[in-house]
Every structure is written in C-alpha cells, then in structure tokens.
Amino acid sequence: xxxxxxxxxxxxxxxxxxxxxxxxxxxxxxxxxxxxxxxxxxxxxxxxxxxxxxxxxxxxxxxxxxxxxxxxxxxxxxxxxxxxxxxxxxxxxxxxxxxxxxxxxxxxxxxxxxxxxxxxxxxxxxxxxxxxxxxxxxxxxxxxxxxxxxxxxxxxxxxxxxxxxxxxxxxxxxxxxxxxxxxxxxxxxxxxxxxxxxxxxxxxxxxxxxxxxxxxxxxxxxxxxxxxxxxxxxxxxxxxxxxxxxxxxxxxxxxxxxxxxxxxxxxxxxxxxxxxxxxxxxxxxxxxxxxxxxxxxxxxxxxxxxxxxxxxx
Numbered sequence: 001x002x003x004x005x006x007x008x009x010x011x012x013x014x015x016x017x018x019x020x021x022x023x024x025x026x027x028x029x030x031x032x033x034x035x036x037x038x039x040x041x042x043x044x045x046x047x048x049x050x051x052x053x054x055x056x057x058x059x060x061x062x063x064x065x066x067x068x069x070x071x072x073x074x075x076x077x078x079x080x081x082x083x084x085x086x087x088x089x090x091x092x093x094x095x096x097x098x099x100x101x102x103x104x105x106x107x108x109x110x111x112x113x114x115x116x117x118x119x120x121x122x123x124x125x126x127x128x129x130x131x132x133x134x135x136x137x138x139x140x141x142x143x144x145x146x147x148x149x150x151x152x153x154x155x156x157x158x159x160x161x162x163x164x165x166x167x168x169x170x171x172x173x174x175x176x177x178x179x180x181x182x183x184x185x186x187x188x189x190x191x192x193x194x195x196x197x198x199x200x201x202x203x204x205x206x207x208x209x210x211x212x213x214x215x216x217x218x219x220x221x222x223x224x225x226x227x228x229x230x231x232x233x234x235x236x237x238x239x240x241x242x243x244x245x246x247x248x249x250x251x252x253x254x255x256x257x258x259x260x261x262x263x264x265x266x267x268x269x270x271x272x273x274x275x276x277x278x279x280x281x282x283x284x285x286x287x288x289x290x291x292x293x294x295x296x297x298x299x300x301x302x303x304x305x306x307x308x309x310x311x312x313x
Contacts, residue, residue, distance in 0.1 A: 084113035164196035171201025192237025
C-alpha cells in the first residue's frame with residue numbers, strides 16, 4: 001500500500017504519547033559567534049522526543065504504515081537491528097501499541113540504552129561489538145530467515161518509510177523554523193534515513209547537504225563508516241544528494257561534546273560528530289546558515305567513557 005501521512009497522524013491521535021514525536025526545537029549554537037561572526041549554526045534538539053532521540057520519527061512512520069498495510073499484526077513480533085536509539089524507539093512504541101519487540105544490538109552499545117530498552121519489555125540479542133554494526137545486520141537477517149511468519153522485520157536500513165519520516169517532518173520543520181534561511185545541512189549515516197529524507201526536502205530549496213564520515217575503528221557509536229569496499233551501505237541512503245563529505249574522528253566528536261557541555265548542551269557522541277563537522281564546514285564557507293542534528297542526550301553515554309574524568313579537559 002502506498003505511503004499515507006494520514007496513517008501516522010491517526011496513530012498519534014489514537015495514542016497521545018506518540019503525538020509527542022516531532023516538532024522538536026531548533027536552537028542556535030551561539031558559542032561559535034565570536035569566532036565565526038558571519039556563519040550561524042543551528043541544531044534540532046531531538047532529545048525532546050518521548051524516546052529521547054531522533055529515531056522516534058522513522059520508527060513511528062515504519063510501524064504506522066505496517067499496521068495500516070496489515071503486515072504488522074498482534075501475532076507477529078517487531079524485529080530489527082539497532083545501535084541503541086532506534087531500539088529504544090521500537091521498544092517504547094511497541095509497548096504503546098502492545099506489540100512484542102525483539103532487537104539485535106552490538107554488545108558495546110551503552111548500558112543506559114540497553115536498560116531503557118529492557119524497561120519497555122523488549123527482548124535483546126547481542127552481537128560482538130568488535131565486529132561492528134554490520135554483524136548485527138547479518139544476525140537480524142538470519143533470525144528473520146529462520147522464522148519469517150513470526151516476525152515483522154521492519155528493516156530500517158531498507159525501509160523507505162524511514163527516510164519519508166524525515167522528508168515529511170525533520171526537513172520540513174527545519175525549513176519552517178529557519179524561515180527558509182538555511183543554506184547548509186550537516187548529518188551522517190546511521191541507517192541513512194535522516195540525511196536522505198531531510199536532505200531531499202532541503203535540496204528542493206537549494207540547501208547544500210554535507211555528510212559526516214567516521215573512521216572505521218574505533219568509530220563513532222550510531223554512525224556507519226563508508227570508506228571501505230566491505231562496508232554495508234544502507235539501501236535507503238541516497239549518496240547523490242551529498243555535496244561534500246567531512247571526515248570526523250572519535251576525538252573530534254568527544255572534544256565537541258565537551259565544548260558543548262561547557263556551553264550548556266549535553267549530547268551524545270554522534271551529536272558531537274555532527275557539530276564538529278558543521279564547525280569544520282563553517283570555517284570554510286565564510287557566510288551562511290548551517291543546520292545539524294543533536295541526535296540524543298549525553299546521559300545515554302555515562303557507561304561508554306564519553307564523560308570519564310580522564311577525558312574531560
């Protein structure tokens with residue numbers, strides 16, 4: 001069945017908790033002003049979603065459409081792989097809908113996210129974090145292939161309703177909240193949904209799209225490396241919309257997280273990577289308005305060394 005935005009709105013009206021998803025604030029990162037007086041950097045604060053991250057948006061769209069298509073039924077378990085934040089969104093929304101959820105997650109995901117998932121009652125299968133996110137993708141496929149009738153495999157890496165969520169909400173909100181003054185958009189690739197969906201919407205208004213590219217190891221939690229031939233590239237990622245790639249290291253991400261904390265914004269490492277990329281871009285363009293994403297909040301990374309005293313400056 002073709003995608004219908006009314007399906008999402010109907011589900012949000014039926015379940016008020018789901019109505020809290022989206023329409024997050026856009027905040028200016030004003031601490032760059034003295035250094036970059038002619039460039040403004042803004043960010044969408046996605047921790048305002050009820051699941052605490054950007055991932056609430058695509059998970060809501062994917063599950064809403066599956067319900068109305070009839071492929072998600074009470075007899076089936078929602079199945080997908082996740083680095084953690086999408087897992088929380090699945091677990092939270094699945095509990096609201098009273099549908100069971102099973103997730104495949106790398107074992108190096110932060111303990112805070114694992115506990116939040118389990119608090120909503122979802123089952124978790126862990127894969128070896130040293131093998132990266134691609135191993136979780138392989139394992140979830142193996143589980144689905146072993147019991148296709150028992151699962152609704154949401155498959156966020158290839159589900160077009162993932163990027164549509166960001167086309168219909170994230171990108172549209174950025175345009176409205178910036179009064180269409182945005183000139184550059186910075187994001188990365190986890191599943192590819194945000195940069196593809198929001199990027200397509202913003203491209204329609206002449207906005208440049210810039211993509212963060214993390215190193216393969218140790219990597220940046222939540223973001224996929226894309227520089228090696230063996231890397232699994234998400235099916236929904238549309239690289240044709242990317243104007244430029246920016247290499248960002250884990251050190252870049254951590255340093256920016258610390259800088260942001262000193263300015264009152266407490267975010268996770270993927271958010272730090274995005275802002276680090278936006279900062280690198282800002283130093284090259286001279287003038288413009290950059291928008292990026294603060295994907296989640298820093299509390300989800302206390303167990304992942306991001307805030308260890310020896311790393312604090």
